[in-house]
Amino acid sequence: MFDWENIRYFLAIARIGTLSGAARSLKVDHATVSRRLSALESEIAARLVERQSRSCKLTPIGERVFEVAQQMEEGAYAVERLLEASRSPLSGKVALSAPPVLVANFLVKHVADFRRANPGVQLSVTCEARQVSLSRREADVLVRLARPEEPTSVVRKLGRVSFGLYASKDYPHLHNPSAWEFIAYDAGFVGVAQQEWLMSVAGKRPIACEIGEINGHLVAARAGAGIAGLPDFLAEADPQLQRVAYEGEPFSRDIWMAVHQDLRSAPQIRAVMDFLVKIVAENPAFAENG
Known part of the structure; x- marks a missing residue:
């Protein structure tokens, strides 16, 4: 099973289109984003992103993983909201x-x-x-x-x-x-x-x-x-x-x-x-x- 944190980093790259932009949005350094992406690609044995000089382009399998990962993310946030709504008052x-x-x-x-x-x-x-x-x-x-x-x-x-x-x-x-x-x-x-x-x-x-x-x-x-x-x-x-x-x-x-x-x-x-x-x-x- 792959690491959800690596998926989260991949989502940021897919949405923003650059490693540096993803790093800023996640408030981490460029190297951490690159390492997380490499770890995910190693876990699933597939190349998800083509790293170009000034941008990142999703591969065909990367596009499909991005669609599924967004659904996973929404499910995770739905669980968070459910727990938040059930907390003790104030x-x-x-x-x-x-x-x-x-x-x-x-x-x-x-x-x-x-x-x-x-x-x-x-x-x-x-x-x-x-x-x-x-x-x-x-x-x-x-x-x-x-x-x-x-x-x-x-x-x-x-x-x-x-x-x-x-x-x-x-x-x-x-x-x-x-x-x-x-x-x-x-x-x-x-x-x-x-x-x-x-x-x-x-x-x-x-x-x-x-x-x-x-x-x-x-x-x-x-x-x-x-x-x-x-x-x-x-x-x-x-x-x-x-x-x-x-x-x-x-x-x-x-x-x-x-x-x-x-x-x-x-x-x-x-x-x-x-x-x-x-x-x-x-x-x-x-x-x-x-």
């Missing part, structure tokens, strides 16, 4: 994944309150803008600014984040919109709603800089680098920033929460979900008419 670790802007500027302010109310639950919060899989237990609870689409998830809308244009109160072109320069996202954000909104407002006016994380936009705007499109709850709290008017429709993004359907009734998961509903509902900045 105990265990819950992994919460949320966008960096909400983690750093909102969620962490409430962690102490959650701990006091639920001393048996360890909340593990990860800052992530990328999509993660609830089925693969990459998180137990998701908070996102785009509706999660995983078919096995249960999704609920929590509220709304409104955005506006902001600049330093000392920005030299504060009252001259024709001279504005904008702080935008990098190429990795092509197609993301707030980037498209900002670029539509900017029009033909220049981009001063590109920054891949919204807290960086805040700091750059405060330093006078240009006009930034920022969540109102974040920018309004900064005394160095000034909101500026622009031509165009108001922009906002909905806040969504998702959990795997097998875990939604687990007491510790329920505690985290109820906590998120409560703190968002209590913050007027996230109201539907905000």
Whole structure:
């Protein structure tokens, strides 16, 4: 019988397409991934992956093993979810994944309150803008600014984040919109709603800089680098920033929460979900008419 851990490494290689990318996703070094793959191929006496200079390509038998291995993985995670859901009330670790802007500027302010109310639950919060899989237990609870689409998830809308244009109160072109320069996202954000909104407002006016994380936009705007499109709850709290008017429709993004359907009734998961509903509902900045 082959080692399940080796299968797990093979799945990462098959999904990502490179040994180095698989190593990053698994948080191990390149040599470990290579060794695990070689061990699996030795165990089943078949070549699963063609190792090319910059990528990995599955062999025909590798493609078939990949299909079966994904089913095995889903079965393993289903067992984990079953055990998680049957745990004693309000105990265990819950992994919460949320966008960096909400983690750093909102969620962490409430962690102490959650701990006091639920001393048996360890909340593990990860800052992530990328999509993660609830089925693969990459998180137990998701908070996102785009509706999660995983078919096995249960999704609920929590509220709304409104955005506006902001600049330093000392920005030299504060009252001259024709001279504005904008702080935008990098190429990795092509197609993301707030980037498209900002670029539509900017029009033909220049981009001063590109920054891949919204807290960086805040700091750059405060330093006078240009006009930034920022969540109102974040920018309004900064005394160095000034909101500026622009031509165009108001922009906002909905806040969504998702959990795997097998875990939604687990007491510790329920505690985290109820906590998120409560703190968002209590913050007027996230109201539907905000």
